[in-house]
Amino acid sequence: xxxxxxxxxxxxxxxxxxxxxxxxxxxxxxxxxxxxxxxxxxxxxxxxxxxxxxxxxxxxxxxxxxxxxxxxxxxxxxxxxxxxxxxxxxxxxxxxxxxxxxxxxxxxxxxxxxxxxxxxxxxxxxxxxxxxxxxxxxxxxxxxxxxxxxxxxxxxxxxxxxxxxxxxxxxxxxxxxxxxxxxxxxxxxxxxxxxxxxxxxxxxxxxxxxxxxxxxxxxxxxxxxxxxxxxxxxxxxxxxxxxxxxxxxxxxxxxxxxxxxxxxxxxxxxxxxxxxxxxxxxxxxxxxxxxxxxxxxxxxxxxxxxxxxxxxxxxxxxxxxxxxxxxxx
Amino acid sequence: xxxxxxxxxxxxxxxxxxxxxxxxxxxxxxxxxxxxxxxxxxxxxxxxxxxxxxxxxxxxxxxxxxxxxxxxxxxxxxxxxxxxxxxxx
Numbered sequence: 001x002x003x004x005x006x007x008x009x010x011x012x013x014x015x016x017x018x019x020x021x022x023x024x025x026x027x028x029x030x031x032x033x034x035x036x037x038x039x040x041x042x043x044x045x046x047x048x049x050x051x052x053x054x055x056x057x058x059x060x061x062x063x064x065x066x067x068x069x070x071x072x073x074x075x076x077x078x079x080x081x082x083x084x085x086x087x088x089x090x091x092x093x094x095x096x097x098x099x100x101x102x103x104x105x106x107x108x109x110x111x112x113x114x115x116x117x118x119x120x121x122x123x124x125x126x127x128x129x130x131x132x133x134x135x136x137x138x139x140x141x142x143x144x145x146x147x148x149x150x151x152x153x154x155x156x157x158x159x160x161x162x163x164x165x166x167x168x169x170x171x172x173x174x175x176x177x178x179x180x181x182x183x184x185x186x187x188x189x190x191x192x193x194x195x196x197x198x199x200x201x202x203x204x205x206x207x208x209x210x211x212x213x214x215x216x217x218x219x220x221x222x223x224x225x226x227x228x229x230x231x232x233x234x235x236x237x238x239x240x241x242x243x244x245x246x247x248x249x250x251x252x253x254x255x256x257x258x259x260x261x262x263x264x265x266x267x268x269x270x271x272x273x274x275x276x277x278x279x280x281x282x283x284x285x286x287x288x289x290x291x292x293x294x295x296x297x298x299x300x301x302x303x304x305x306x307x308x309x310x311x312x313x314x315x316x317x318x319x320x321x322x323x324x325x326x327x328x329x
Numbered sequence: 330x331x332x333x334x335x336x337x338x339x340x341x342x343x344x345x346x347x348x349x350x351x352x353x354x355x356x357x358x359x360x361x362x363x364x365x366x367x368x369x370x371x372x373x374x375x376x377x378x379x380x381x382x383x384x385x386x387x388x389x390x391x392x393x394x395x396x397x398x399x400x401x402x403x404x405x406x407x408x409x410x411x412x413x414x415x416x417x418x
Contacts, residue, residue, distance in 0.1 A: 009363045031341055078386040 023071075035080035037071055039147040060145040063212035065271055065278045070146030073270050076262045084155050091252060092162070098248040099169060107245035108173050115243045116174060122234060122304045123250070124171040124185035125195055129226075130164035132202035133157075136218045143211040152263050156219065159260070163253055170249050194303055197296035198226075204292075212271070216282065217289045219264045224320065225293050227257040228313045233305035269324045283326055290317075333403030333414040334369040343397040349380040365399060374403065376412040 015021070016029040019038040045057045055061060060070060067073075079087070102108060111119070137157035141150045171181035189195050201222065208214040231253045238246050272279040294314065301310035321327055335350075337343040339361070347366050350357060357370040368374065381389045391412050403414035 007363055028339075028344060030344065076386045 030078070031082065032075070032078035032080050035082075036075075036148045036151060040145065040150070058145060062143045062145065063210050065212050065281060067271060067274055067278075070144075071148050072274070073146065073149050073152075073267050075148060075152055076266050077259065079155060080151065088159070088162070091255065095166065095252045098251065099166075099173075102245060102248055103173060107248075110245070111243055115238065115241060118303065119238075119243075119246060120171065120174060120181050120184065121188060121192075122230065122300065123167055123246075124174075124181055125189045125192075126230065127164040127167040127171075127182075127185065128189045129198060129202050130160045130167065132206060133218055133223070134160040134164070136205055136208075136214055140211045140215050140218075144215075149267070152267070153215065156260065159256060163256070166249070166252055170246075173249075194299035197299060201292055201296040212282075213285050215264075216268070216285050217293075219260075220268060221286060221289050221293050223257070224261070224264075224317050225290075225297055225310075225313055227253065228316060229297060229301060229305060229310055231257065233309035233313060237305045237309070265320070265324055268326075272325050279326065286321065286326060331416045332369050332371060333374045333401075333416060334367060335374060335401045335414060336365055336367040336399040337394075337397045338399060339364050339366050340397065345381065345384045346376070346394055346397060349384050350374065350376055353377050353380050370414075373413065373415040375414075378410050 015026050016024075017034060020029045020033055023037055024033060040058050042058060047057075049055065049057055060067070077083075077087075108116075134157050137153045137160060141154035141157060144150045144153060168182060171185060172179065175181040189199055205214060205217050205222070208217060231250050235247050235250060235254075238244065268282065272282050294310070297310060298307070301307055318327075337346060343366060347359060347368065350368055351359060353375055354368075354370050354373075356372075357368050357374060360367045360369070376391070376394060378389060378391055391407060391409065394412065401414060404417045406413040406415070
């Protein structure tokens with residue numbers, strides 16, 4: 001008896017969901033596409049929100065910028081919930097390992113009294129700024145339009161809580177787990193003159209109404225200047241003084257900043273390129289807030305990496321803006 | 330001239346790979362078979378790391394493609410930047 005092996009090919013009736021097919025055509029879609037595009041409801045709302053009766057529940061008009069299609073903004077990392085969580089879990093595993101290594105070997109014990117003081121004064125109070133960033137990004141996720149945009153911001157909001165926790169743990173490593181450093185950092189955040197500029201900036205940003213302005217202020221301008229200053233320049237200063245072990249504890253922030261800058265750039269670039277009015281408005285906002293941020297960071301640069309470092313960071317930031325197609329005319 | 334080919338499993342990973350190959354090798358012919366995608370090309374077929382990274386939005390190691398490969402035909406020339414199939418005789 002002979003057996004004949006035959007392949008039978010079954011064509012699937014649908015390759016993907018209808019709303020994904022309408023956008024990308026009838027072909028197999030990536031998970032990112034299926035988990036991101038055209039998910040937010042746009043029609044058939046029964047009521048207008050009581051807290052903002054002039055707008056719909058999901059309304060693209062919560063920013064003054066116009067996009068024909070907000071889904072033109074895509075995440076270059078293609079994060080949806082699954083991939084985002086997996087990536088962060090991996091990063092966290094590495095970071096946990098570094099924290100426990102630091103603790104086991106008592107690497108922070110070798111810091112001089114002055115270095116210890118500087119770290120307590122510069123790094124730990126930043127946890128309050130991170131909490132502000134968390135609230136801002138959660139707010140944007142609520143107000144923004146288009147799932148590709150909102151998911152970027154809610155992931156970002158969660159990241160900020162994580163970073164605030166790592167900063168707190170640096171404090172706890174330094175004070176032997178008593179929590180004194182956290183109380184001291186709160187005092188600094190509320191009273192120390194060098195922190196009042198940043199505190200005022202964070203508090204002012206909490207009440208910005210236009211969500212796109214807020215994402216510019218928080219994620220492009222403030223982070224774009226603060227992260228390189230503190231986590232790169234200040235880290236270099238510490239390393240040069242022989243306190244390189246602290247770099248192990250802030251590595252998460254550096255790799256996180258490099259990774260997330262890519263979506264911030266993609267967002268600003270796409271929206272600025274869509275219309276001249278968008279670009280002009282973005283440039284106005286950047287001009288206004290950049291000065292505020294630099295003013296807020298100047299006293300912090302003084303106690304961390306120095307004014308020259310801040311000037312260098314500003315230069316790099318100007319180059320970044322140019323790459324985004326801003327201030328080129 | 331002679332034909333080189335590569336067959337990949339038809340999954341979420343390999344779809345990016347197919348897109349990248351088609352972009353870098355306009356002369357390649359894609360055949361979709363049950364659970365498998367076979368790509369044939371006259372002379373030479375190249376998989377480039379930079380194109381894949383663009384498609385995926387993350388860093389990509391050329392050897393990651395091995396996870397989805399079923400079979401290949403051709404002499405392999407591989408480095409950190411690319412994976413090339415061609416007949417060298």
